[in-house]
Amino acid sequence: IDSFGGEVAGVFDLADAIRAARAQKPVRAFVAEHAFSAGYALAAQANRIILPRTGAVGSIGVLVMHADMSGRLQDEGVNVTLIHSGAHKVDGNPYTPLPEAVRASIQAEIDALRGLFAETVTAGRGARLSPEAALATEAEIYRGGAAVNAGLADEVSDLAGAFAGFVAETGGRRIISGAMSGRAERFRPTKEGAMRAETTETEDREPAATPETEVASGAEPQAAAAPITAPDAASSRAEIEARVRAEAAEITHIAAQAARLGVTVDAAAALREGRKPDALRAAILEQAAAEADARDVVANAPPPSGVAPKESPIIAAAKRSVAANTRP
Structure with a gap:
């Protein structure tokens, strides 16, 4: 606004x-x-x-x-x-x-x-x-x-940075405590106008093992994962948002550097597509190198087939001087 x-x-x-x-x-x-x-x-x-x-x-x-x-x-x-x-x-x-x-x-x-x-x-x-x-x-x-x-x-x-954090926040599944969570958070306003998070199961969650599978495998049942407490989740969200903001700033800086190399980078599009700074930097260098090679090829291109290369004026003048001074 x-x-x-x-x-x-x-x-x-x-x-x-x-x-x-x-x-x-x-x-x-x-x-x-x-x-x-x-x-x-x-x-x-x-x-x-x-x-x-x-x-x-x-x-x-x-x-x-x-x-x-x-x-x-x-x-x-x-x-x-x-x-x-x-x-x-x-x-x-x-x-x-x-x-x-x-x-x-x-x-x-x-x-x-x-x-x-x-x-x-x-x-x-x-x-x-x-x-x-x-x-x-x-x-x-x-x-x-x-x-x-x-x-x-x-x-x-x-x-x-705030907008990038908002995009990450509403992007669906979240990474919590280093592991991909099987739940996505959905926000709804409370009566007071503040926001609270509700969790809903994601559609691509791994199916639960059946009793027959557990008996056949003979594997020891694993202990249930400890529930994520509200402070831990809030801390994880803060860490994610901070990382996203840092990446957004780095991508903006990379776009400015790319312009000096003659490569145009849409920083906003890169953020929307979720491109990582290292991958973006590598793509820019590859594009700059390809464009430099193309310029070299054009500069050193051979003459078309069937067309003799044009002789240097200096060499032609030297040949005429030698011929004039040669006695039979």
Whole structure:
């Protein structure tokens, strides 16, 4: 998200739709680098909001502007007459000064909209930001860690690494404690808006051994694996995310180096395809070497068949000099 806000029309319905999607899949908001006003109303519906150190969120408020052009029109000799039916039909028009009663009516309307704004933010943020706390911001904006401390965001991180970690998190099966787990984690929002993990059996799990197979093999039954505790799983997830972020940074660096060799690398595509830095580096070197060999072949290519090579002008001149100085 990189938004300084927008119109009220449609924003709350869209916010409801984004929040409803959390029942089907995890939703993240990556702020790059602004999520203000309507932009924040949408960001707040994600399970988590991630922003960089310089990113900013907030501006939970509503703005209406009225321009009184009556003085300028009068100076130019223009007199505007509004012919209307209905006492409030032309409230707020720019051709007359704004009456105090109309100002009060507009103020009441935007105050109500601001209250709806705060309620919508809380519907997405849950216990992390109450309606009262949202209103208490007085439409202030918060940057980086201050946004997290105020409850308007959840994490300060570089966005490329955070997005790569999110891709890894939602990619299905996970590696836990060095072994491939037979379960995949699926995320669902709790009532408070936080996320909890449920495990479901993966379809490609190894089938369980039948009693007949165990008797025939005569093998000693193996002890059941110790269950993975919640702290261990959380630690493993953190390690995986850290490794993915490090690989994402390395792939970005490799892409920059490849450009110097004249090889174009799509770092984003490499991350999506799950390519490892070592494999990517080897492929780049192989491509650079192949292109260098092709240039050498072109530079040293022999003349076409049946065409005699052209003699050097220097050698031709030397032959003529020798012939002129030779006596019979």
